[in-house]
Amino acid sequence: MGITERRERERLNIRNKILDAARELFAVDGYDAVTMRRIADAIDYSPTTIYLYFKDKDALIRELCRIDGASLAEAFQKVAAEANPLQRLRAIAKIYVDFGIQHPNHYRLLFMTTRLNEAEYLPEMGHGNPETDGYELLLNTFNQAIAQQLLLPHLVDAHLLAQAFWASVHGIVAIHLTIYGDPWVEWRSSEAITELTIDTLLRGVTR
Amino acid sequence: MGITERRERERLNIRNKILDAARELFAVDGYDAVTMRRIADAIDYSPTTIYLYFKDKDALIRELCRIDGASLAEAFQKVAAEANPLQRLRAIAKIYVDFGIQHPNHYRLLFMTTRLNEAEYLPEMGHGNPETDGYELLLNTFNQAIAQQLLLPHLVDAHLLAQAFWASVHGIVAIHLTIYGDPWVEWRSSEAITELTIDTLLRGVTR
């Protein structure tokens, strides 16, 4: 059955060519700059061919971000080895902010847009996914911090803690990707903001 | 000269009708749902008439948000009366989050999109503008907190403090307007997240 295998291989090949062409446009100029016709031009296929490999533009770019988000998921995996929960929180924040700043358009799609049909994406939301993995890691870390009695005694809800922590770090990235640079603010560096935020949060949450 | 006055009045009238029609579409369904043709339909004018009153769609909706953002600017004005800087920070955060949750599409445009031609909008960025006013208020508040020696002695940069604070609060809203509700997270209420965040930040920043 080498014949169906080859076809599968060819199919995957074209699919990857589409993804690569889309990535080049997307990473630099964002969602709107990726048009079906420009992708098609880049790979010398007709625009409609893309629909044989992806349901629509949204599915294509979501897949792109899911794949490229693996680097974030990996970084999260690595940092899971850090024994000290509080140190791990620091590392998570840093990883997260770095990813957002270095992959602005990926970040925008992953964390700054509403998924229109949530139910459709639920199946892919298992392990290996940067969104779910990141939250899981954060949750575990806070649970351990609670278990090790590092936090103030009234702080017992790991979900609440994780979501507050996430919101703060997300805010740093989100601001960096939108209003950062607007001339009516004397901006400090995102690194400085991150550092102050983490210091403050950890100080505010520990005994 | 009652004639030019009346014309001015009529002109303003139509302008407002455009804004009202646009607001109805925008507030409920967001930027993309506002099309020139739908606005035109709603007010019984041709689509191109709108261009006699606004440079383009972006200018129209930005003006809309500037106007409606006045409620936020006013709320900020009121809270400026609060004497205690730390209490004022609490109030600012609450006002900010409330506005974002109650006017999601306005918030999206004001704080979650990049202004394409920054320079063009600089003139309107004076007083009465929710963005600049809010930041100014935040900055003043931190400066007072520093002056009153309420903060840790090494915290002397009001800009840095304001930006970190803003980022955290913005993150709460931003998450609420995008991934909040995604079923792979056991969400806590935005009020709870806000409260924990403010408590933690204030505890982390004060002596």
Added chain:
DNA sequence: AAATAAAGTTAACGATGTTAATTAAAATAT
């Protein structure tokens, strides 16, 4: 009443995502 200025409309352009109908290519069956 004629000339001028202003306001508004119609028609059209160039994009975009996407679907339906059609053709080309490849694999399978006779």
Added chain:
DNA sequence: ATATTTTAATTAACATCGTTAACTTTATTT
């Protein structure tokens, strides 16, 4: 080997969008 069927890809077209240019109507001024 040839005919048939399945698969892959393309062409043509649609609906919608923001926007511009040319034209028409209405109001004001001379």
